[in-house]
Amino acid sequence: MYLLETREDVIRIPPMKLGEPFNQLSTELTRKSFEGKVDPQSGYTLIVRNVDVIGEGRIVHGDGAVYQRVRFQALLYKPQLHEVVEGTVCEVMKFGAFVRFGPLDGLLHISQIMDDRIDVDLENQRFLGKDTKRDLRLGDPVRARIVSLSINERSPRESKIGLTMRQPGLGKLDWIEEDKKIKKEGGKEEKKEGKKSEKERK
Numbered sequence: 001m002y003l004l005e006t007r008e009d010v011i012r013i014p015p016m017k018l019g020e021p022f023n024q025l026s027t028e029l030t031r032k033s034f035e036g037k038v039d040p041q042s043g044y045t046l047i048v049r050n051v052d053v054i055g056e057g058r059i060v061h062g063d064g065a066v067y068q069r070v071r072f073q074a075l076l077y078k079p080q081l082h083e084v085v086e087g088t089v090c091e092v093m094k095f096g097a098f099v100r101f102g103p104l105d106g107l108l109h110i111s112q113i114m115d116d117r118i119d120v121d122l123e124n125q126r127f128l129g130k131d132t133k134r135d136l137r138l139g140d141p142v143r144a145r146i147v148s149l150s151i152n153e154r155s156p157r158e159s160k161i162g163l164t165m166r167q168p169g170l171g172k173l174d175w176i177e178e179d180k181k182i183k184k185e186g187g188k189e190e191k192k193e194g195k196k197s198e199k200e201r202k
Contacts (some may be wrong), residue, residue: 001083002102005042005077008069009034013057014162015064027051030070038153043078044103067145077102081149084170089140092125099142099163106161108144114175134175141173 011029031048039042050073058067079085079102087101089108096109110118113136116129125138136142148162167173171179 001078001080003043003073003078006071006074007042007074008071009068010067011106012152013066013068015066018066023051023053026053026068026070030072034074036150038156040151041154042075043124043155044151045074045076049073049075065068066192077104079146079149081105081145081146083164084143084196085146086141086143086173089138089142090135092120092122092127092138094120094122097127099144101103104156104159106144106146106162106163107165108142108165112147112163114171115166134172143170143173143176145170161190168190177192 011026011033013025013029017025024062027048030051036045036046041143052071054069054071055101057068059066072165083127083172085101085106085131087099087106089097090100091098094110096107096111097113099108102105110120110127113128114129114132114134116132116134119128119130121128127136129135143166145167146161147164148160150160152158152160
């Protein structure tokens with residue numbers, strides 16, 4: 001999920017930067033310090049904005065830099081276990097597909113793509129259901145649920161996130177629309193059958 005939070009933290013201002021406009025410098029260093037980083041509590045920081053300097057900075061003996069407290073707004077992405085996410089198939093492998101959602105990639109194992117036996121066509125970068133004839137290709141938009149989650153704080157791209165599409169309402173977005181149409185048409189047929197049986201009774 002995406003969150004907008006107000007946070008406070010400390011930035012280090014190197015001595016050679018101290019002659020620059022202070023507010024502009026604080027914003028630049030706050031962005032450099034936190035954007036693209038992962039905090040175990042808050043999540044993945046995407047954007048930093050509205051940086052305010054709080055009080056006076058501190059100088060540490062023997063360092064020469066100024067340690068300045070700042071308050072800022074952070075746009076965060078924090079995936080949750082069992083969360084439903086929408087993304088795009090960004091890589092097709094023999095064992096499954098990688099799906100990019102937000103700033104992260106998750107693995108959709110071949111066993112979690114659909115309720116069908118699956119053929120892998122690496123040459124055409126796709127998976128093909130043997131009975132349903134449905135296919136999943138590179139670049140397809142999908143809806144999936146997070147079933148396992150292990151975030152790598154040092155290298156977020158290497159986080160291990162497991163996904164599934166084998167639940168109602170999940171799958172390639174085209175499949176979801178197809179299922180809705182089938183369900184609607186099935187409901188209409190049931191109503192027609194009901195009306196026919198009423199006439200027969202009369």
